[in-house]
Amino acid sequence: MSNLEDLYREIILDHYRSPRNRGELASPPAHRVEGFNPLCGDEVTVYLDVNDGVLTDIKLTGHGCSISQSSSSLMSTAVKGKPLEDVRATIEAFKELMTAHETTTDEEERDATNLRTFGELAALAGVVKFPVRIKCATLAWNTLQQGLQELAS
Amino acid sequence: MAPGQRVSSFNARRVRADIPQLTRRINGRPITYLDSGASSLQTHSVIDAMSRYYELRHANVHRGVYQTANEATDAYEGSRAAVARFINAPGEESEVVFTKNTTESFNLLAKVWGATNLGAGDVVLITQMEHHANIVPWFQLREATGVEVRFIPVGDDYRLDLTNLDELLRDVKLLSITGMSNVLGTKNRVHDLAAIAHSVGALVAVDGAQMVGHGPVDVTALDIDFLAFSGHKMLGPTGIGVLWTRESVLDTMGPFMGGGGMIADVTLDGFTPAKGVARFEAGTPPIAEAVGLHAAVRYLEGLGMDHVAAHERYLTEDALRRLDLTFDGRVRVIGPLDVIDRGGVISLDVEGVHPHDVAQVLDQFGVCVRPGHHCAKPLMRRFNLAATARASFGPYSNTADTTVLLEALEHALKMFG
Ligand SMILES: Cc1ncc(COP(=O)(O)O)c(C=O)c1O
Numbered sequence: 099m100s101n102l103e104d105l106y107r108e109i110i111l112d113h114y115r116s117p118r119n120r121g122e123l124a125s126p127p128a129h130r131v132e133g134f135n136p137l138c139g140d141e142v143t144v145y146l147d148v149n150d151g152v153l154t155d156i157k158l159t160g161h162g163c164s165i166s167q168s169s170s171s172l173m174s175t176a177v178k179g180k181p182l183e184d185v186r187a188t189i190e191a192f193k194e195l196m197t198a199h200e201t202t203t204d205e206e207e208r209d210a211t212n213l214r215t216f217g218e219l220a221a222l223a224g225v226v227k228f229p230v231r232i233k234c235a236t237l238a239w240n241t242l243q244q245g246l247q248e249l250a251s
Numbered sequence: 252m253a254p255g256q257r258v259s260s261f262n263a264r265r266v267r268a269d270i271p272q273l274t275r276r277i278n279g280r281p282i283t284y285l286d287s288g289a290s291s292l293q294t295h296s297v298i299d300a301m302s303r304y305y306e307l308r309h310a311n312v313h314r315g316v317y318q319t320a321n322e323a324t325d326a327y328e329g330s331r332a333a334v335a336r337f338i339n340a341p342g343e344e345s346e347v348v349f350t351k352n353t354t355e356s357f358n359l360l361a362k363v364w365g366a367t368n369l370g371a372g373d374v375v376l377i378t379q380m381e382h383h384a385n386i387v388p389w390f391q392l393r394e395a396t397g398v399e400v401r402f403i404p405v406g407d408d409y410r411l412d413l414t415n416l417d418e419l420l421r422d423v424k425l426l427s428i429t430g431m432s433n434v435l436g437t438k439n440r441v442h443d444l445a446a447i448a449h450s451v452g453a454l455v456a457v458d459g460a461q462m463v464g465h466g467p468v469d470v471t472a473l474d475i476d477f478l479a480f481s482g483h484k485m486l487g488p489t490g491i492g493v494l495w496t497r498e499s500v501l502d503t504m505g506p507f508m509g510g511g512g513m514i515a516d517v518t519l520d521g522f523t524p525a526k527g528v529a530r531f532e533a534g535t536p537p538i539a540e541a542v543g544l545h546a547a548v549r550y551l552e553g554l555g556m557d558h559v560a561a562h563e564r565y566l567t568e569d570a571l572r573r574l575d576l577t578f579d580g581r582v583r584v585i586g587p588l589d590v591i592d593r594g595g596v597i598s599l600d601v602e603g604v605h606p607h608d609v610a611q612v613l614d615q616f617g618v619c620v621r622p623g624h625h626c627a628k629p630l631m632r633r634f635n636l637a638a639t640a641r642a643s644f645g646p647y648s649n650t651a652d653t654t655v656l657l658e659a660l661e662h663a664l665k666m667f668g
Contacts, residue, residue, distance in 0.1 A: 102615045138607055139624060139637035163605035
């Protein structure tokens with residue numbers, strides 16, 4: 099049985115109440131990309147400043163449920179200031195985390211591994227137990243990925 | 252009156268005992284089903300009728316000669332007659348078309364009656380509080396024929412703003428309105444609006460999805476021309492709906508989908524459509540579902556629709572009062588706050604908590620409510636809302652359901668506050 103506390107970890111609620119890197123960047127020069135989840139009406143707009151292969155700044159606006167909005171905020175702190183390869187790797191790793199199936203490893207060990215790999219982002223790991231909410235958690239990440247692809251082309 | 256005290260004359264406890272799904276436990280708690288607006292639960296009698304049909308009497312309907320084929324046909328047609336009686340159709344069973352659901356009923360209306368009777372220069376007048384089922388088919392018709400689709404606005408009081416009705420009615424050939432909003436709970440004055448629309452020569456269609464099954468609906472007394480509704484919102488099964496149409500109008504309508512069952516003759520050159528309701532029911536119809544719907548109608552008739560309406564009114568009044576008392580504005584009701592012309596659908600805007608999070612927390616308490624735009628996006632935009640969390644009652648609901656709802660809402664507020 100999935101517990102509400104697995105979904106709404108304190109870090110998630112904190113990022114929902116006080117989102118980090120909230121706002122806009124002048125675009126241009128920043129790249130602007132919008133994401134939308136038609137099922138829930140969740141919306142995010144991501145602004146990206148990329149210089150010399152580094153994501154020098156990121157800001158987000160949008161509205162939606164606590165999962166979509168806290169995931170945006172957590173993402174921004176995880177990728178800001180990072181080289182683009184690291185950003186891409188983090189996106190891939192996070193999406194993997196959101197598709198992870200029930201494993202046989204005991205939960206404590208898995209939590210510890212997640213924490214080492216993901217830091218604060220690990221708080222979102224519980225979302226996989228609530229399949230309908232995975233789309234909420236991945237919205238900002240897919241939007242960021244799309245933005246990076248647009249920049250690359 | 253103490254919260255939880257039951258004063259209506261209606262024996263909700265007995266009704267609850269007739270609904271097997273109410274014995275379910277969700278997350279370790281008894282289910283609190285507050286999503287009847289989306290779909291109602293079924294009675295034992297409905298489920299049993301369908302099982303018995305499949306166990307003993309199943310065969311395809313019409314043109315059969317053997318005994319079970321005749322029985323299946325009688326069962327299917329018997330349901331049609333029961334539905335006609337239930338809504339007091341003046342032309343009885345010859346006016347009841349079985350569809351898949353309310354949505355298909357509106358598509359039939361737009362794509363058959365609309366396509367032949369409406370064109371450029373004509374207007375379909377709907378309202379800003381319609382479900383997409385009574386919006387999109389008209390937009391599709393507009394693309395095909397150039398008909399104009401016009402909206403009666405909704406006022407800040409969550410009711411239709413009829414200030415400019417005379418102007419809005421200009422060139423209107425069809426007024427198509429919901430009997431009750433599935434978001435606001437607002438009930439519209441169908442009879443009065445129908446009389447006004449008729450006076451300018453328009454026909455009147457009503458979305459009865461949230462009406463039928465929650466109170467008496469009498470198409471003769473309402474003096475309307477079309478009524479659409481779904482079996483699954485009135486204790487019946489999914490997969491069957493109704494379009495009732497006045498016989499004089501129905502006779503002017505061509506067929507809908509083509510295939511078996513809807514023809515009088517087919518040659519190498521073409522086809523002749525069947526007469527009567529058959530020409531709208533191509534292919535093997537939802538026979539078991541019709542049997543289930545018949546059982547639902549019988550059950551509701553047994554309760555008495557006046558009693559059902561009074562019971563749900565009582566529940567709504569109690570819930571509105573307790574929401575106000577308990578939360579003092581932190582939980583806002585998106586809809587009328589009194590029970591005059593209002594039904595048991597209560598949309599909530601919970602301070603600081605997104606509707607999806609509300610529904611998620613409530614699920615932990617076994618409470619089933621629906622978050623989202625409820626397929627009424629123009630209405631949601633009107634009130635600047637992306638979504639609400641909606642609780643809705645059925646004949647089996649009780650004040651204890653509301654008590655659990657309040658407890659769970661309190662928890663959601665605490666968690667996110
Ligand atoms: C007012 C109203 N109209 C139409 C519908 C569509 O019903 P169905 O999905 O059964 O076609 C609904 C149900 O959601 C409704 O509430």
